[in-house]
Amino acid sequence: MLSLTEENYLKAIYHLSDGGSKAVLTNALAEAMSTKAASVTDMIKKLSAKEVITYEKYYGVNVTSKGKSEALMVIRKHRLWETFLVDKLGFAWDEVHEVAEQLEHINSPRLIEKLDEFLGYPKVDPHGDPIPDHKGKIKIVPQIPLDQLAIGYQGKIAAVKDSDSNLLKYLDKIGARPGVKIKILGKEDYDESMEILIDDHRVFISKAVSQNILVVG
Amino acid sequence: MLSLTEENYLKAIYHLSDGGSKAVLTNALAEAMSTKAASVTDMIKKLSAKEVITYEKYYGVNVTSKGKSEALMVIRKHRLWETFLVDKLGFAWDEVHEVAEQLEHINSPRLIEKLDEFLGYPKVDPHGDPIPDHKGKIKIVPQIPLDQLAIGYQGKIAAVKDSDSNLLKYLDKIGARPGVKIKILGKEDYDESMEILIDDHRVFISKAVSQNILVVG
DNA sequence: ACTATTTTTTAGACTAACCTAAAAATATAC
DNA sequence: GTATATTTTTAGGTTAGTCTAAAAAATAGT
Known part of the structure; x- marks a missing residue:
């Protein structure tokens, strides 16, 4: 049984490790949890004791299969x-x-x-x-950030990367919701901004935004 | 802002004081929270500092009006x-x-x-x-425990006092749910058991059960 | 390869809950 | 009205989670 705090750490580790495919460093986790490295070290010891992660000093943290299924249950909820x-x-x-x-x-x-x-x-x-x-x-449906695609690409918005409320509000305003049709009309080399077509109306977006729009097809 | 634990204590105090109408003793609260009197004394100090209760040593605890509205919000939820x-x-x-x-x-x-x-x-x-x-x-709809009424009483089940799962399962089995019609057919002086009519079928119930069935009308 | 810097860990301390055991206050008993 | 019993509080200690400051390990620069 994990405490609320332990559950939150585990979820963060799961996400930072891309679903368990790479090790997570202490500082990265401290940043994600808005806490200090020392607190993270303490928590890492507890989570290893509970066998949801493995831990090698100065190297990083990996999620065990038990940890993965616990993390996935939290994500499901x-x-x-x-x-x-x-x-x-x-x-x-x-x-x-x-x-x-x-x-x-x-x-x-x-x-x-x-x-x-x-x-x-x-x-x-x-x-x-x-x-x-x-x-x-x-x-897992492979999702590509919009900024990595070329002019002429046409498909559907699959998801949005960040869960920052301001970003989501902005995306909602320009109509960029999951499921909506999208097309790349033009790209500006200088600042990597883009002109796109969302559900048949034209919008300009910055690179910061195009990185957060994930598409399929 | 109250912590989860503080919220639970406040709710218990609210209930034990019958909605703020009488003082609550340390031991009664300890019993209700399944904890020790010493822990209750600690918590009482915190809750007074937050001005949701008032506290007089060796006398008991009373809910403030701020405390009442906080407790009611938790009950509402x-x-x-x-x-x-x-x-x-x-x-x-x-x-x-x-x-x-x-x-x-x-x-x-x-x-x-x-x-x-x-x-x-x-x-x-x-x-x-x-x-x-x-x-x-x-x-507040005045609700009377069934055991305080006489033979011939006829009305509707308003609520159930205890939230013990076994009691509720039993009541459910005999059809005693809120809103259902009820009538007292007979009473046994010896053990204060009763014969009642629930939604037109006859059942015998013990005093322990009749005390927990609250009725109106 | 030897400093210098960065990262991570250890050490020691804090707060919110909780506990046990002992002291103090109140209530009861004769 | 003093002695006994009960209730409540104080005193001191524990655990989970946090912190700062200092020590240790790993990485980087020349």
Whole structure:
């Protein structure tokens, strides 16, 4: 059983390691958790004792398979609650992150299964991120940041990388929501800004924004 | 701002004081919180510092008006979540207490208002207890325990006192849910057991049970 | 390869909950 | 009305999570 704080650390490690595919450094984790390296070292010891991560001094942290499935359950809960907030309670997709951060720690397997059923077993959350199933299985759809594609590209917005509320508000304003059609009309070499077509209207976006729009197809 | 633990203590004090109408003793609170008197004394000091209760040594604790409205907000959240679990997710009314104990601590005024709207502004929860409105106003319907009424009484089940899961399961089995018609057919002087009519079928119940069935009318 | 810098860990201290054991205050008993 | 029993508080200690400051290990520069 993990404490609320331990659960949050584990989730951060899971994300920083790209789902367990690389080691996470102490400082990176301290930054992500808005805390100090010393506190991270303490917590790392606890999480290794609970066998959700492995730890090599001065090298970094890796998630164990037990840790992965625990992290995926938290992510499942987070994304199901976000879906509930948007689909059922009428929240805007940029307002749900903070509340879901609280709701994801509610511990009741039965509640989550009932919620999943109530929502009609959704595959993705309101930001386009895949929702792990009750066994922790996640369907990975390869998603490419818009800034890495060329003029003429045409496809669909799959998800949004950052969950910063200001970014989400901005994207919502220009109509850039998951599922919407998108096309690259032009690119400016100087600052890497772009002109794009979102659902048939033209918008200019900076590189900072195009990096955060993930597309498929 | 109260911590999760402080919130739980305050709620217990509110209930033990019958909504703020009498003082609560240290030992009674220790019993209710399944903890020791010494820990209660510590917590009482914190809660007085935060001005949600007043405290006189060796005499007891009283809830301030600030404390009352904070307690009512937690109760509001608890009862709205219980209603959600039963009405929307299909939980049985005897399964919701523990989960609601967790959900009641989620801090988001917007979430609670949206949830209230989604549920259609319910007046009572699945156990028949009144739900405080967004201003903390609660509609008190006088409820009488069944064991205090005479043969021939006829009315409606308003609520159930205890939230013990076994009691609730039993009541559910004999059909004794809030809103159901009830009539007292007979009373046994020896052990104060009763024969009653629930929704037109006859049942025998012990005094322990009749004390927990609250009725109106 | 030997300093210098950066990163990480250790050491020691803080706060919020909790505990046990002992002291103090209140209530009860004769 | 003094002695006994009960209740409540104080005193001192524990654990989880945090911090700052200093020590140790790893990396980089010339």
